[in-house]
Amino acid sequence: MKVVVLAGGVGGSRFLRGVRARLRQELPDGSGGTTAQLTAVVNTGDDLWLAGLRITPDLDTILYTLAGINDTDRGWGRVGDTERVSAELAEWGVGHPWFTLGDLDLAASIARTAWLREGIPLHEVATRLQARWPLGLRLLPATDDEVETHVVVDDPDHPGRRRELHFQEWWTRYRASLAARAFVQDCVDAAAPAPGVLEALADADVVLLAPSNPVVSIGTILGIPGLRDAVRATAAPVVGISPIIGGAVVRGMADACLTAIGVSTDAAAVARHYGRRSDDAVPGGGLLDGWLVDEVDAAGADALTRDGIRTRAVPLWLRDEASSAAVAAAALDLAAELARR
Ligand code: GDP
Ligand code: CA
Numbered sequence: 156m157k158v159v160v161l162a163g164g165v166g167g168s169r170f171l172r173g174v175r176a177r178l179r180q181e182l183p184d185g186s187g188g189t190t191a192q193l194t195a196v197v198n199t200g201d202d203l204w205l206a207g208l209r210i211t212p213d214l215d216t217i218l219y220t221l222a223g224i225n226d227t228d229r230g231w232g233r234v235g236d237t238e239r240v241s242a243e244l245a246e247w248g249v250g251h252p253w254f255t256l257g258d259l260d261l262a263a264s265i266a267r268t269a270w271l272r273e274g275i276p277l278h279e280v281a282t283r284l285q286a287r288w289p290l291g292l293r294l295l296p297a298t299d300d301e302v303e304t305h306v307v308v309d310d311p312d313h314p315g316r317r318r319e320l321h322f323q324e325w326w327t328r329y330r331a332s333l334a335a336r337a338f339v340q341d342c343v344d345a346a347a348p349a350p351g352v353l354e355a356l357a358d359a360d361v362v363l364l365a366p367s368n369p370v371v372s373i374g375t376i377l378g379i380p381g382l383r384d385a386v387r388a389t390a391a392p393v394v395g396i397s398p399i400i401g402g403a404v405v406r407g408m409a410d411a412c413l414t415a416i417g418v419s420t421d422a423a424a425v426a427r428h429y430g431r432r433s434d435d436a437v438p439g440g441g442l443l444d445g446w447l448v449d450e451v452d453a454a455g456a457d458a459l460t461r462d463g464i465r466t467r468a469v470p471l472w473l474r475d476e477a478s479s480a481a482v483a484a485a486a487l488d489l490a491a492e493l494a495r496r
Contacts, residue, residue: 158194160365161363161367163197165406170396170473174483176479191293196295197376198373200371203321205251207268213372214281233257236259240261277296277349297379298347298352300346301342304375305341309334311333317336335412340378346380348385361391362389363393364395365396391490394490400451421452421455422449444493445465446464447471449468
């Protein structure tokens, strides 16, 4: 079975760990090698240039988490990492005081930037970085092109004026506290899906939308020209997993992103935002055949199912690999049911 998951960083990596575990359980030979089965199409809108280096936060979060070398306490970077280089850069005023990276993390970014400077495209760079660990899945950036997410805010320094900042500055420096007026994908018109992305979607048996930020992770992936249409056109069932449980984001500040685009922080509202696949009234066209909500949101499931998005309520807390594998199993079961229709 070929599974494609659209994913952001933390929610994406927690979910992917479960999908990988679930696919391994299903492999009769227990070989554990699922690279041919599982492809993650990863958000690159958070990427940025920093001190001359190309930083790709969501790709790295998934890489480290699936390799089992992520720092679970801090929630980002590599376990046991130090920050000597960042501290040294700060002395020279290079980089941003609000964006620290560990030394090993910076080494990965140096390798990445060196390859990019040689003209190697990002998807190939991602292949080289992941070759070091047996991840059991293929990580593909949504695009090789530099399409960075910018946020339009009311300028804190000039009342009455607006300003555009990089998503990373809005998220990390301001902790999403400046009200977002709009999200912009800089240079998106000239961008294309990375090689392999459209092929993976066309060839998939199941397409899953991870419980990632619907606006700046999944929304950004879908904004790459051709990508949304490829999800809509695949013969595979498309099932999404709600990142919202009981009207709250489990972690982070995705509610600020949803509010900015006029979607309430509610599992059913996010499903309707993605839209039923055959629904052309949704901007760009709807995507979903199926949707998973948490048990606390079960009350809204029937109405969604009646409206053409078959919805199941199951526990959606991704606490560890086992709970995450159970969510993946529920998503794959729902997909199998949809495929039999
Ligand atoms: P980011 O790129 O690091 O912001 O991560 P993602 O975009 O992949 O995912 C962020 C979202 O994951 C958050 O908005 C949370 O709502 C969601 N999330 C995190 N942990 C869980 C969990 O245990 N269960 C569910 N359903 N969603 C989660
Ligand atoms: Ca991210």
